[in-house]
Amino acid sequence: MAVGSALMLAALVGGGALLLGNGADGAGGGDDAGDATAPASGPRPEDEREPAPGTVPLSRPGPGGLALPVLPGWEEHPPEAAGGGLLVTTGGYPCPADPARSCVTAGAFLGPADATAGADPRQVAEADITAHIEESFGAATYDGVRAQEVVFAEETTVAGERGYRIRTLLTTGAGIEAYAESVVFPAPEGSGQLLVLRFGFDLGDQAPPAGDMDRITAGIRPPDGDGSRTG
Secondary structure: OEEOOOOEEEOOEOOEEOEEEOOOOOOOOOHHHOOOOOEOOOOOOHHHOOOOOOOOOEOOOOHHHOEOEOOOOOEEOOHHHOOOOEEEEEOOEEOOOOOOOEEOOEEEEEEEOOHHHOOOHHHHHHHHHHHHHHHHOOHHHHOOEEEEEEEEEEEEEEOOEEEEEEEEEEEEOOOOEEEEEEEEEEOOOOOOOEEEEEEEEEOOOOOOOOHHHHHHHHHOEOOOOOOOOOO
């Protein structure tokens, strides 16, 4: 885990070293990020459909007064490692492009969205997924992205608020396939702030099922509430 700057945290998350924190802080995708706006055709795989949330421990409260589910086998990282947001991960291995860096098989980060990207969750999600892919799966960790396909881009509900999410299937230069997902939604306490939930999940026997992304999204809520508006 390495801190890139005061505003950009290279955290141990999903599929590798996601650069998290206020990740869309003016950073856009590079040439190897490609086009992440055209949705792919075909049905969604069964394990990616949103399941009913189960009863699992919650993280400490974070942005918007919300907490993340901490699924079995996952761990919560301390505030200083999460750049002011919430960070949960599972698995760990040396990053393919730089073994001195640590990557993980899966992870999720919740933090404030880039305030300069607009006020529409869809617009902000489209900007964030590009930055997310470039920052999290770039040349320094995964030898860049060689191919990508949007699995879905759709409206969703998080903690009782309407938002937008984009999930992309990546093939990295290191040969590892992974999902990158950005979910943007308003904070439920009525502040008007947009939050971003970033996922990175490797594909393979050592990684958790892709459906865990939906389990985490469905389980986000205030620690002492059911995710409904409190403000």
